[in-house]
Amino acid sequence: MTEQPVLEVTGLVKHYQTGSRLGGARSVVRAVDGVDLTIGRGEILGLVGESGSGKSTVGKCVSRLTTPTSGTVKLLGRDISTLTRGQMRPFRNDVHVVFQDPFSSLNPRMTVGQIVMEPLRQHGHGNRRERIGTAAEMLERTGLSHDIRSRYPHELSGGQRQRVALARALVLGPSLVVADEPVSALDVSVQASILNVILDLQADMGFSCLFITHDLSVVEFISDRIAVMYLGKIMETTTRGELFRDPQHPYTQSLLSAAPVADPAGVRNRDRIILSGDLPSPSEPVTGCPFHSRCPIAIEKCVTDVPPLAGITAPDHLTACHLVTAESGAPDISAPINSMGGTPSVHNAS
Numbered sequence: 618m619t620e621q622p623v624l625e626v627t628g629l630v631k632h633y634q635t636g637s638r639l640g641g642a643r644s645v646v647r648a649v650d651g652v653d654l655t656i657g658r659g660e661i662l663g664l665v666g667e668s669g670s671g672k673s674t675v676g677k678c679v680s681r682l683t684t685p686t687s688g689t690v691k692l693l694g695r696d697i698s699t700l701t702r703g704q705m706r707p708f709r710n711d712v713h714v715v716f717q718d719p720f721s722s723l724n725p726r727m728t729v730g731q732i733v734m735e736p737l738r739q740h741g742h743g744n745r746r747e748r749i750g751t752a753a754e755m756l757e758r759t760g761l762s763h764d765i766r767s768r769y770p771h772e773l774s775g776g777q778r779q780r781v782a783l784a785r786a787l788v789l790g791p792s793l794v795v796a797d798e799p800v801s802a803l804d805v806s807v808q809a810s811i812l813n814v815i816l817d818l819q820a821d822m823g824f825s826c827l828f829i830t831h832d833l834s835v836v837e838f839i840s841d842r843i844a845v846m847y848l849g850k851i852m853e854t855t856t857r858g859e860l861f862r863d864p865q866h867p868y869t870q871s872l873l874s875a876a877p878v879a880d881p882a883g884v885r886n887r888d889r890i891i892l893s894g895d896l897p898s899p900s901e902p903v904t905g906c907p908f909h910s911r912c913p914i915a916i917e918k919c920v921t922d923v924p925p926l927a928g929i930t931a932p933d934h935l936t937a938c939h940l941v942t943a944e945s946g947a948p949d950i951s952a953p954i955n956s957m958g959g960t961p962s963v964h965n966a967s
């Protein structure tokens with residue numbers, strides 16, 4: 618019997634109505650438009666995409682900071698997508714969020730010790746003495762010294778604040794952590810230490826993690842599996858090794874080709890595919906493949922038919938592209954075959 622996943626998202630949709638009640642044009646922003654995801658026990662799934670792709674909205678729906686328009690979000694087998702705030706309360710033990718900006722996510726009037734104790738107090742864990750002990754232990758596990766408990770958030774560095782945010786998110790021992798760009802606001806040297814703390818704590822505590830980022834080097838470092846998002850949909854998902862070794866979707870190929878690489882010798886003969894244009898607005902209705910307006914190899918079918926996310930070349934490597942086939946694998950996007958989509962500019966990395 619296969620183990621029950623910690624998180625199972627099916628057909629997730631989140632649309633926002635925009636426009637003025639005083640006569641302005643109304644429109645629907647399709648932030649998330651039919652996302653399926655699964656995260657196993659102790660697994661880190663990296664969700665990567667450009668700004669505006671809908672990845673943070675997926676995180677908000679999964680952690681029920683917002684209510685999905687439709688679809689199901691199962692946490693440990695129980696559908697939480699339609700629960701009210703009160704009904705959601707018992708599940709708050711099991712899912713916690715770490716935000717991008719630790720400063721705005723920490724209460725400036727509370728000391729670090731109070732901040733980390735607060736979830737324990739709200740969920741009725743132990744007496745005050747026990748809560749102080751548990752919070753101190755959690756802070757220590759994130760690498761913070763004993764004396765930090767009496768300080769306020771404004772007295773801490775960005776890295777220290779994010780460690781406090783981690784301690785608060787993990788103090789109840791959640792099954793799932795949603796980390797939304799947790800290192801994007803930090804200096805590069807601090808980023809590495811925070812990522813290592815997350816990996817150490819994850820190995821130690823065994824929580825699952827939805828790690829949301831736009832940074833390919835971060836997602837490569839931390840993820841077990843990766844899902845690539847574009848305009849509210851998943852374009853490709855597979856293991857970290859497979860995605861970087863054999864990206865199949867044209868969007869993933871272009872993302873990876875444009876990413877900076879630390880080893881210049883390794884990219885000497887690599888073509889960089891620079892896509893034309895920006896991510897289309899999620900308020901503009903799109904037919905067919907969401908990527909067709911920028912895809913250098915789009916064909917007529919791409920404009921009319923939505924490609925299903927399917928394991929075309931392997932059961933655990935899902936891709937949503939009409940031109941990925943079991944026989945030939947990934948299409949070559951450096952050689953456009955027609956002009957239905959965008960025209961890439963191809964640069965040799967040397």
Ligand code: SF4
Pocket residue numbers: 866867868906907908909910912913914915916919924937938939940941958
């Ligand atoms: Fe989408 Fe077509 Fe390009 Fe595949 S070839 S990514 S289906 S536009």
